[in-house]
Amino acid sequence: MPFDEGAAVSAIIDAREAASEAGLRYVSDEAPGIGRRRVGKGFSYRQPQGGPVRDAATLRRIRALAIPPAWTQVWICPHPEGHIQATGRDQKGRKQYRYHPRWREVRDAAKYDHMVEFAHSLPAIRARVDADMRRPGLPGEKVLATVVHLLEATLIRVGNDDYARQNQSYGLTTLRHRHVAVEGTTLRFTFKGKSGKTWQLGLADRRVARIVRACQDLPGQELFQYRDAEGGLRDVTSADVNAYLREIAGRDVTAKDFRTWAGTVLAALALREYQRADSQAAAKRNLRAAIERVAARLGNTPAICRTCYIHPAILDCYLDGALAFEVEAEPELRDGTGRLRPEEAAVLALLLERLRGDRAAAGMTSATPRPACHVAAAWPRLGHGLR
Missing domain, CATH: 1.10.132.120 (Topoisomerase I; Chain A, domain 4)
Known part of the structure; x- marks a missing residue:
């Protein structure tokens, strides 16, 4: 998907306003911050200017953040009211965050306001999904609609290519043919999901069974694929699903x-x-x-x-x-x-x-x-x- 600069700028402005309303300072870890250096079995902390952190209140704040020892590239906010208090990389190289408690409250409130918006969007989403699942052949809209239908019907996670590649754990968009058995109008899902949990589900749905069987007839291991305008095969990704949802809902909806x-x-x-x-x-x-x-x-x-x-x-x-x-x-x-x-x-x-x-x-x-x-x-x- 192309980068939407306007949306990104709007999101930053909204975040700045939200931080200000919560009495917080909007910060970025691209700005100079407190660094962490291992010393023996513990750590020392350095000011952005390079000197050691000696202030007792600052050291108490840092300890209260409980930054895992395994984190690398640790950045700690020099301001106690920063909306982000610390960032770092975990053992798998993924960026992790420690937020100010008041920012978590702001973020959670926004998340649950968003849930109301999502509920209002559901009728339009369901109507479009139903229409797209009726399309002839196996175009992208039909396969994407089927994945969205299954998101609701099974509550399986949407899936992530990195998890599938690194952990052999799967979601809807990363399922392989072997993970689904179609018997008449019944589908049986068996796969390892996030955190190594085994999912075993049965779903009776004539239309979905017919579409999934058509997907299984396509070459390759990925279950959910479709034919593009040139007749080539394309895998469905979580980004595709979220883009489809944004389009049909007319707002920022995700799987x-x-x-x-x-x-x-x-x-x-x-x-x-x-x-x-x-x-x-x-x-x-x-x-x-x-x-x-x-x-x-x-x-x-x-x-x-x-x-x-x-x-x-x-x-x-x-x-x-x-x-x-x-x-x-x-x-x-x-x-x-x-x-x-x-x-x-x-x-x-x-x-x-x-x-x-x-x-x-x-x-x-x-x-x-x-x-x-x-x-x-x-x-x-x-x-x-x-x-």
Whole structure:
């Protein structure tokens, strides 16, 4: 994809404004920073000007960052209010970051605002995916639409060429022919995913089975390929999938958004099964159990699932005792949501009310009642491939 300079500049301006609003300084590790040098079993730290760091508060801040000893090319922000506090390279050469706690809060808030935008985009995405999967032959749009459909149906990660090459761990765009068996209208996926976890899923879908079988008839080992305008074969990559999603959604949507949205809705459905807890301890036990169920579906650890894939409003509402459920979603929740499922429309309504309530409550001293969430439908609807 070509570099979008305008979008990049806009993103930097937005980040600067967000940092300023959080009382932080927007920084870059291209500017001079504090360096780290190994000395015996420990480290010494050098000022950008070259002198040793002796200030006790600065040394305490550096220790609190808990920068792994294995990191190389370590850069530490000389300003305690920098939005980035440190960067470095891990043992695999990947760039890693340590952020200021307030910046993490800003970033997380933006991420969950984005989830609401994604939910609003889902009807248009699903309509376009359905149309593209009906195209004749095996053009790129048809194969990309099939991958997006599978992102939702199975919750398999989109995949990364580096992980496939270095770790032999796979996602949808890096699957090989051997990872999928098609038997009639049923697909069976068996492969090693991220962190070495084995995925075994079954999916009954006549149309997808037909498309995947056509992909398997193409030469080569990569499962998802298509014919370009010249008749040549091209592999589908995660970048292709994300570009396709941005095009059909008309906004910045990525493959990961499907897993984050699914994790949030599945958490609401899991919590639906519990009676209202009679104590905070019981509520937290139920919360842990629900998160474990969602984590098992997503193939994550519970800690990662809670931090990265479930909107905190769902968990907060349950702990507050304000998460209520009805057999069916209220009719008004379906208005304007098109192809959103009833339980998705209910969760979206909760997030919108929660967002409005939090913004209205900013600066208010009195407690604001939390909205109830009316959620319906069966657990397996999202990511209905069986693990």
